[in-house]
Amino acid sequence: MNGWLRVVGLGPGSDGLITPEAQATIADATDVVGYLPYVARVPDRPGLVKHASDNRVELERAQHALELAAAGRWVVVVSSGDPGVFAMAAAVFEAMEDRPDWQALDVAVLPGISAMFAAAAQIGAPLGHDFCAINLSDNLKPWDVIERRLRLAVEADFAIAFYNPRSVSRPEGFRRTLEVLREACGDDRPVMFARAVTTPEEEIRTVGLQEATPEMADMRTVVIVGSSRTRRVGRHVYTPRHAL
């Protein structure tokens, strides 16, 4: 029996945002591999083995999943949101480098509703025109690379979605991000904090850049900063389709 591996996105939290394709693939799997809270979202059933691991072991987790698929298991690697956006898909392909045997396996990625687009939908349409996404974690890249990219993104007048804005071990990066943004964008630019989107703990908050503080974000928050054109209409915030 040939094994396979699917990297599956569970969406941001609500079961109503899990695609039928993802549900069907999970129903076929023999093994589910992932970060503990995401594996916990998959219901138990006879014949399904769950392999939950801690945070920050993405590469080891990917290797384990590929070993299982190579042994003939039907393996789903679960991510929150979309697995291709700062999540497990890149870790699986990284694990396949220099391993022609794993490259020959039946490996595919199934998209999910990303946290950034779920957040944008709850807010209105702040990513309704050209935008970018930046991971603020400096675990995997030096801060000067992040800051340079941030300055160019502002100069290009993208709306910006920030992932992993702030953790207990890295409190400084997001503070510095807000300083750079205030220098470059002035005080009125809308900043949107979307925490735990589509879960019971969801909190959405829009403030001007002047009022934004580092404490408004944590690792469960996606932060969206508008372009120069982004504005409020009633309860919503959106970026017009017309540039200039």
Added chain:
Amino acid sequence: MNGWLRVVGLGPGSDGLITPEAQATIADATDVVGYLPYVARVPDRPGLVKHASDNRVELERAQHALELAAAGRWVVVVSSGDPGVFAMAAAVFEAMEDRPDWQALDVAVLPGISAMFAAAAQIGAPLGHDFCAINLSDNLKPWDVIERRLRLAVEADFAIAFYNPRSVSRPEGFRRTLEVLREACGDDRPVMFARAVTTPEEEIRTVGLQEATPEMADMRTVVIVGSSRTRRVGRHVYTPRHAL
């Protein structure tokens, strides 16, 4: 009876990528409004009125949908992909400007699987690290704004997803885009053409920037250009999580 309006994303094409939330909302609606091929994706049923319109009338379509909701109808505006990404959500909010009566309506956006993330999943994980999305249509913005943004995006070393790369009426923009990219990125940068993703007409093709030609794209194509770190592993293309 109070009317409502939901801007709903149908995903890129496959029914397996329509969220349960979107399905349930469409099942409750009295009216479906949208561009003809997207409205055609919604099955007929008694009590559902379909309002299909031509391309390039987004604002009029949004106004019509808001009028229906104001009259007490339960209205779904359908978009392909995610409605917040170069689609109908921004048009609906634009139509609500200067209309406090429409701003008081029950209006919400429901996210969908975006064409860019579905394309990325089929290819591997080319958007696995920092990325941006640029709409190449110059119907709504002058070309010099597009070109400036493109140059800054390359300088920031984003992977880039291009929407609406090329139409019969605008053949020059994407040709110029490829020239700018070749100047800035050299010849080997991977360029991915993903046409009609997850439909029976799907075509996916990855070439080096040197081989890329304007004819490889049309209006049904999302084009993804890698960052300096994007590379092939086996049949897949991905961008590593580590930036230098």
